[in-house]
Amino acid sequence: MTTRSGSARYEGFGKEGQGHVSTQSGVLSDSPYSFTTRFGEEPGTNPEELIAAAHASCFTMALSFALAQAGYSAGTLETTAKVTVVQADGGFKITRSDLALTATIDGIEPGQFESIAADAKANCPVSKVLNAEITLTHTLNG
Template sequence: MDRKASAIWRGNLKKGKGELSTESGAVKNVPYTFSNRFEDVPGTNPEELVGAAHAGCFSMFLAGALEKKGFIADSLETSAVVTIEKQGDGFTVTSSKLKLRAQVPDCDAKTFQAIAEDSKANCPISRLLNTKVTLEVDFHSPLHASSTAH
């Protein structure tokens, strides 16, 4: 299963503008800027979208893990705070903090905590945050467009 998303950026870092989209169309040409990302100006940013993905993934994974143990949640409300901090010459995402409010009939707190901790460690987005990243590049430059091989 491949899930696809894309970003387009035009211009320099601080005055440029970009758009984020998902192949499904759930996110389509959503604008983002330096100010949205680093200056708390309203609008989305990559870290906010990672937070939504992490909260959603964890909630679904936890629901499945609870079901395997014979429990059905009345409600799993998860929020995520993804922190980005200046480090050296750039920025680094330093944490994703999940906060869960749950209502699960017939499940005791100790059992629930163990299932929730396992879900935190093993949901696909938690695993993603520790994964290998690859890059494939298709580069075109107007500077070399008229060049010919001799």
């Protein structure tokens, strides 16, 4: 079992409040977040972009391991995740995460690639925790 942690502190309330978020690894250390970093253009982070980064990295690593297990050893994978947030039921909800993958894999057949990628999308831990529609589009080079 592996446990990772993150923390957040918010001072003030509502739109005027300001927060900071940190991760156990120190990659984020008191990174600012607020209403305007979340719904505006102020520099800083927000929960949705952190979820998008987590989903892109989780899926890409799951796919990498699945490809290695299938016998492939050379190539590159690049994934972008776009998380959509909508206002619903008096609050906000993440309704979808759209994964866009560009892959270069020596010697793989398109059908096998699609099957392995679909399995990685369905079974990476972040996909499993999201209560949202998850899509995957891909470009296979090579």
